[in-house]
Amino acid sequence: MKLLACDYDGTLYDYEGHVKEEDVKAIVQFQKEGNLFGMCTGRPIQFLKPFIDERIQPDFYICISGSCIYDKDGNPLLYKTYDAHIGQQLYEMYKEYPMLFYGKDTCYSYHLDFENDIFQPLNSFDDFHQEELENFTILFSTIEETMEQYKLLKDTFDSVTFMPNGIVIDVISQGCSKKTGLNFIQNIFHLKDEDMCAIGDGMNDIPMFEGCMHSFTFHNVDETVKKHARYHVNSISEAIERIKEL
Numbered sequence: 001m002k003l004l005a006c007d008y009d010g011t012l013y014d015y016e017g018h019v020k021e022e023d024v025k026a027i028v029q030f031q032k033e034g035n036l037f038g039m040c041t042g043r044p045i046q047f048l049k050p051f052i053d054e055r056i057q058p059d060f061y062i063c064i065s066g067s068c069i070y071d072k073d074g075n076p077l078l079y080k081t082y083d084a085h086i087g088q089q090l091y092e093m094y095k096e097y098p099m100l101f102y103g104k105d106t107c108y109s110y111h112l113d114f115e116n117d118i119f120q121p122l123n124s125f126d127d128f129h130q131e132e133l134e135n136f137t138i139l140f141s142t143i144e145e146t147m148e149q150y151k152l153l154k155d156t157f158d159s160v161t162f163m164p165n166g167i168v169i170d171v172i173s174q175g176c177s178k179k180t181g182l183n184f185i186q187n188i189f190h191l192k193d194e195d196m197c198a199i200g201d202g203m204n205d206i207p208m209f210e211g212c213m214h215s216f217t218f219h220n221v222d223e224t225v226k227k228h229a230r231y232h233v234n235s236i237s238e239a240i241e242r243i244k245e246l
Helices: 021-032 045-052 084-094 143-156 178-189 203-210 236-244
Strands: 003-006 036-040 060-063 068-071 076-079 099-103 106-110 119-121 135-139 160-165 168-173 196-199 214-218 231-233
Touching: 003 178, 003 236, 021 036, 021 236, 036 178, 045 060, 060 178, 068 178, 076 178, 084 099, 084 135, 084 168, 143 160, 143 168, 160 203, 178 196, 178 203, 196 203, 196 236, 203 214, 214 236, 231 236
Parallel strands: 003 036, 003 196, 036 060, 106 119, 196 214, 214 231
Antiparallel strands: 060 068, 068 076, 099 106, 099 135, 135 168, 160 168
């Protein structure tokens, strides 16, 4: 039995929200053959299930870059949060920037206009009336600005983990990553290292690649990402075919 952990944005779904039909068919067949397929993403589970449940039934969900993990039915297996006071400090530093705040079962947007029912708009972090955060996301204008602020934040805070990805920085619980999430799932299913596979396309997938023996990315991604992946493919369906040959 093999396990494939799959990123969401830019991997399962492209950035216009489309999924390749051949990928869906390959995933379903992969599971029918007795293998495991699951999501490994920086997004919260409530943002995933409405978009994929009608087409794909994952065997697990690694969300918020490894800090929130769920079984196939959405029951929590691991749930790590951090003090919302840290979010307040970040808000004061970056209140001119668009942000996303994730609390328990709730997602909020700031300076962003989303046309969906998942994110509730907030005028200020002062309106976030929860004691714990799952994730705090800051959106910048350029990759250069993102990396500059990432270095600043790492030097300023030592009680949370900062995860840069493109023009976004996710702030998650200390010590969490897609790698720790994948290791957790490996132990849950009692799998050997050679049975672990992952596919992704972004900077925040690099820890996931480091956490498994068989890592896949696409030919057209950034060279920084490509050099951390063992295999380069054109699609998820191609990766699944390669996995069957392992």
